[in-house]
Amino acid sequence: MSESNRPKRTILVCCGTGCLANHSLKIYHKLKELITKAGVDVAVETYIKTTGCNGLCEKGPIVKITPDDIAYFKVKESDVEEIFEKTILQGEVINRLLYLDSVTGKRFKSHKENDFYKRQMKIALRNIGEIDPADIFDYIERGGYESLKKALFTMTPESIIEEVVKSGLRGRGGAGFPTGRKWKQCAGYNNYPKYVLCNGDEGDPGAFMDRSIMEGDPHSIIEGMAICAYALGSNTGFAYIRDEYALAVKNMSNAINKAKEAKFLGENILGSGFNFDIQIVRGGGAFVCGESTALMSSIEGKVGEPRAKYIRSVEKGLWGQPTVLNNVETWANIPVIIEKGGEWYSGIGAPKSTGTKVFSLVGKIRNTGLVEVPMGIALRELIFDIGGGITAGRKFKAVQTGGPSGGCIPESLLDLNVDFDSLTKAGSMMGSGGMIVMDERTCMVDVARYYLNFLAEESCGKCLPCREGIKRMLEILNSICAGKGLAGDIELLQEICATVSEASLCALGKSAPNPVVTTIHYFEDEYLAHIRDKRCPAGVCKELTTYYIDPENCKGCGLCLKNCPAGAVSGQPKSWHSIDQKLCIKCGNCIDNCKFHAVKIR
Amino acid sequence: MIITINGRQCEAEHGEFILDVALRNGIQIPTLCHSEALPGLASCRLCIVEVIENNWSKVVASCVYPITSEIEVVTHSEKIKRMRKTLLKLLGARAPQNAYVRKLLAEHEVTPAARFQGDPDENCIMCGLCVSACDKIGAGAISTVYRGIAKKVSTPYDEPSKTCIGCSACAGVCPTGAIKVQESHGKRIIWKKEFELLSCAVCGKPFITPEQIAYLKAKLNQEIDEILCETCKRKAAGERFAQTCADLTASKGLLR
Ligand SMILES: Cc1cc2nc3c(=O)[nH]c(=O)nc-3n(C[C@H](O)[C@H](O)[C@H](O)COP(=O)(O)O)c2cc1C
Ligand code: SF4
Ligand code: SF4
Numbered sequence: 125m126s127e128s129n130r131p132k133r134t135i136l137v138c139c140g141t142g143c144l145a146n147h148s149l150k151i152y153h154k155l156k157e158l159i160t161k162a163g164v165d166v167a168v169e170t171y172i173k174t175t176g177c178n179g180l181c182e183k184g185p186i187v188k189i190t191p192d193d194i195a196y197f198k199v200k201e202s203d204v205e206e207i208f209e210k211t212i213l214q215g216e217v218i219n220r221l222l223y224l225d226s227v228t229g230k231r232f233k234s235h236k237e238n239d240f241y242k243r244q245m246k247i248a249l250r251n252i253g254e255i256d257p258a259d260i261f262d263y264i265e266r267g268g269y270e271s272l273k274k275a276l277f278t279m280t281p282e283s284i285i286e287e288v289v290k291s292g293l294r295g296r297g298g299a300g301f302p303t304g305r306k307w308k309q310c311a312g313y314n315n316y317p318k319y320v321l322c323n324g325d326e327g328d329p330g331a332f333m334d335r336s337i338m339e340g341d342p343h344s345i346i347e348g349m350a351i352c353a354y355a356l357g358s359n360t361g362f363a364y365i366r367d368e369y370a371l372a373v374k375n376m377s378n379a380i381n382k383a384k385e386a387k388f389l390g391e392n393i394l395g396s397g398f399n400f401d402i403q404i405v406r407g408g409g410a411f412v413c414g415e416s417t418a419l420m421s422s423i424e425g426k427v428g429e430p431r432a433k434y435i436r437s438v439e440k441g442l443w444g445q446p447t448v449l450n451n452v453e454t455w456a457n458i459p460v461i462i463e464k465g466g467e468w469y470s471g472i473g474a475p476k477s478t479g480t481k482v483f484s485l486v487g488k489i490r491n492t493g494l495v496e497v498p499m500g501i502a503l504r505e506l507i508f509d510i511g512g513g514i515t516a517g518r519k520f521k522a523v524q525t526g527g528p529s530g531g532c533i534p535e536s537l538l539d540l541n542v543d544f545d546s547l548t549k550a551g552s553m554m555g556s557g558g559m560i561v562m563d564e565r566t567c568m569v570d571v572a573r574y575y576l577n578f579l580a581e582e583s584c585g586k587c588l589p590c591r592e593g594i595k596r597m598l599e600i601l602n603s604i605c606a607g608k609g610l611a612g613d614i615e616l617l618q619e620i621c622a623t624v625s626e627a628s629l630c631a632l633g634k635s636a637p638n639p640v641v642t643t644i645h646y647f648e649d650e651y652l653a654h655i656r657d658k659r660c661p662a663g664v665c666k667e668l669t670t671y672y673i674d675p676e677n678c679k680g681c682g683l684c685l686k687n688c689p690a691g692a693v694s695g696q697p698k699s700w701h702s703i704d705q706k707l708c709i710k711c712g713n714c715i716d717n718c719k720f721h722a723v724k725i726r
Numbered sequence: 727m728i729i730t731i732n733g734r735q736c737e738a739e740h741g742e743f744i745l746d747v748a749l750r751n752g753i754q755i756p757t758l759c760h761s762e763a764l765p766g767l768a769s770c771r772l773c774i775v776e777v778i779e780n781n782w783s784k785v786v787a788s789c790v791y792p793i794t795s796e797i798e799v800v801t802h803s804e805k806i807k808r809m810r811k812t813l814l815k816l817l818g819a820r821a822p823q824n825a826y827v828r829k830l831l832a833e834h835e836v837t838p839a840a841r842f843q844g845d846p847d848e849n850c851i852m853c854g855l856c857v858s859a860c861d862k863i864g865a866g867a868i869s870t871v872y873r874g875i876a877k878k879v880s881t882p883y884d885e886p887s888k889t890c891i892g893c894s895a896c897a898g899v900c901p902t903g904a905i906k907v908q909e910s911h912g913k914r915i916i917w918k919k920e921f922e923l924l925s926c927a928v929c930g931k932p933f934i935t936p937e938q939i940a941y942l943k944a945k946l947n948q949e950i951d952e953i954l955c956e957t958c959k960r961k962a963a964g965e966r967f968a969q970t971c972a973d974l975t976a977s978k979g980l981l982r
């Protein structure tokens with residue numbers, strides 16, 4: 125703490141994985157160097173911290189200065205000196221580095237002013253980017269571990285569980301099972317030891333909210349788990365972390381050690397007599413290891429394969445003992461619920477999907493990154509206001525939600541409120557909160573094929589419907605995309621979907637048909653165009669695409685000619701260009717580069 | 727407790743599997759990966775049934791679903807029959823030429839789907855019984871490798887396994903005859919590994935590998951002085967039994 129009443133001036137350099145890749149570490153070192161050097165004769169109170177992911181990855185590296193509340197985006201190493209001289213020494217704002225709103229063209233001084241941040245409400249991500257994950261006192265300064273104290277010394281196990289039940293919190297890992305109910309069920313079994321597990325496997329490609337919490341605010345997870353452990357009478361916890369997440373593993377283990385030193389974990393926590401410790405287990409390296417029974421097998425040292433789960437883990441989980449497994453983001457919500465009360469939490473979001481949810485917005489959208497918003501937000505607001513709409517002036521076509529076995533939601537449902545039940549009703553799911561935005565140049569049959577391909581590799585392959593069903597669906601989709609689709613294919617796909625979705629052993633197989641079911645449901649025309657007319661309307665499936673240049677629109681600018689790698693385009697400047705079909709390799713460069721929409725797909 | 731299966735009341739113990747209760751009551755449910763000695767695989771899903779509880783119906787695998795309340799079970803609803811047919815269709819696509827698979831399809835009146843490119847040499851349906859059997863013996867010579875659609879049963883690196891004892895228990899449990907065992911000239915080849923065969927002391931038929939004998943010795947913790955094949959062992963046991971009976975009856979003076 126500084127001697128004066130003014131809070132200490134701090135420069136925060138985002139060192140999440142996205143920003144790190146953009147050399148934020150170099151920026152950090154350079155800033156630090158300049159400040160130490162100048163520190164001798166210039167009295168500026170500044171220090172630098174490495175903070176977790178800020179969410180707006182596409183605009184990284186991000187440098188924030190508090191309490192000035194200035195946020196700079198896309199900072200380059202060459203900008204550091206200017207930031208130091210102008211902003212740090214003279215308090216001047218560098219306009220060029222401020223956030224540029226792609227819709228309004230306005231620049232914002234504070235990261236809290238722009239639409240991407242303004243419409244967000246941060247609970248699970250409350251500390252991300254604001255604290256140094258390596259420094260437990262940063263967490264404590266912001267009220268960290270107060271909820272654990274409150275739980276240990278002023279609440280009974282029953283009242284803790286009651287608070288979580290009241291909050292309406294549902295699991296953020298995919299299935300949306302009410303967290304309080306899960307805890308209550310587990311508390312009902314008088315069988316010890318009990319285990320408390322954290323699912324940090326995060327296998328969904330494109331989702332990285334769990335990584336960002338484990339990297340940027342590990343103590344919020346630890347605190348959540350400790351509160352639950354106290355309520356259940358559990359003394360052992362495991363944090364199962366995806367193997368590729370080296371930084372998450374590092375920050376989590378460091379945080380566990382710090383928490384132990386500070387008596388928030390370990391024997392006789394804060395003198396309460398309660399013991400709880402957390403061990404880290406590195407993931408088995410497969411998507412399916414995130415499934416609860418596979419995860420538990422993996423922790424037990426067995427192959428990470430799902431097993432029949434007709435007896436729930438709250439009764440017989442890890443090593444056959446009562447177990448509560450929750451997702452990283454679920455855990456991060458717990459301290460806030462205990463602090464502010466279940467009722468407060470249940471007032472946020474939608475009636476049956478309370479609170480906030482972190483989404484990772486990716487795909488053909490202007491602002492990509494993590495956003496945390498109240499549940500029930502309209503898809504349109506999420507994609508167009510926060511996400512800034514579709515890139516390159518194209519049209520929105522669909523948004524894929526829920527990870528690889530989620531579904532595709534079409535434009536006609538843009539006003540859908542995003543919550544567990546409405547997404548399921550639309551044939552998709554919440555999943556972990558991945559949202560992949562697709563534009564008009566996306567072929568929906570190809571999309572279904574893409575996800576099935578992922579699942580074909582990532583299913584554990586143990587049970588017949590999932591393994592063989594996915595294989596055969598993929599075979600049909602491949603042949604449709606290659607122009608060899610047959611009448612009856614759609615019906616056959618639907619028949620397989622119906623069986624796989626109910627007869628499979630675990631939820632991977634049960635949800636695997638979603639990409640196929642939803643694309644057929646919302647985009648059947650596109651399937652028919654492929655099968656019947658041997659045409660890919662989006663111009664993606666090469667065998668089914670013919671590009672031609674419409675003389676009406678062609679201005680003869682020659683951009684298509686310049687970008688064609690096959691020399692298939694010919695034409696004189698300012699006159700109509702044309703494509704030689706024999707030479708065309710269907711790369712799509714012409715259509716992607718033409719500014720006049722003159723290149724068309726037949 | 728009492729549950730109903732297809733409308734019939736059946737006595738069941740808490741924790742018993744639906745399949746066992748059904749079979750005990752003469753109600754047939756098709757199975758493929760189920761074996762009493764190697765339970766719990768639940769991979770083929772042919773044994774699916776509908777369970778109705780609190781007006782809510784769900785599809786479960788009867789071979790591993792434990793009964794914990796007074797449920798209602800339907801084993802052959804239209805939905806289940808339809809799904810079973812699709813499962814068999816998928817099975818037929820996997821191993822189109824396998825005799826056992828073809829018989830199963832015929833029994834359920836499923837015509838193989840012409841749409842799929844099946845591998846005519848594929849016989850394994852990935853039920854997992856062989857791996858379970860080998861694990862149970864303790865040899866652990868075979869396991870499933872890879873994930874997803876590429877998953878298969880194999881020895882480590884597809885090489886002859888160091889721990890395989892050549893017992894062919896795997897081949898014995900395989901429902902489709904997918905595991906090839908070649909026996910000739912006193913040799914057995916299984917999983918690319920060649921074994922010498924020792925002969926039966928009575929009939930002289932070569933039938934057991936030295937590795938198996940060593941395994942049995944270790945397991946029973948006793949010497950094996952006479953090597954007898956199953957047939958001769960049974961015969962010998964039968965003779966001993968007959969002798970014992972004869973002795974017994976004779977000693978009791980009941981023979982006229
Ligand atoms: C194939 C598959 C993969 C999963 N992967 C994850 C994962 O990476 N992280 C996660 O938290 N939950 C994952 N889940 C969901 C978990 O099984 C489980 O429902 C969840 O961890 C429970 O925590 P929650 O109630 O807090 O969501 C997965 C489920 C399936 C079927
Ligand atoms: S549904 Fe798929 S992932 Fe799950 S057990 Fe079956 S094969 Fe494995
Ligand atoms: S023959 Fe070899 S692989 Fe087969 S069960 Fe026996 S030990 Fe295992």
Ligand code: SF4
Pocket residue numbers: 849850851852853854855856857879896899900901902903904905
């Ligand atoms: S080889 Fe036979 S027993 Fe083994 S998995 Fe294949 S079908 Fe089943």
Ligand code: FES
Pocket residue numbers: 756757758759760767768769770771772773774787788789790
């Ligand atoms: S017999 Fe039950 S799943 Fe195979």
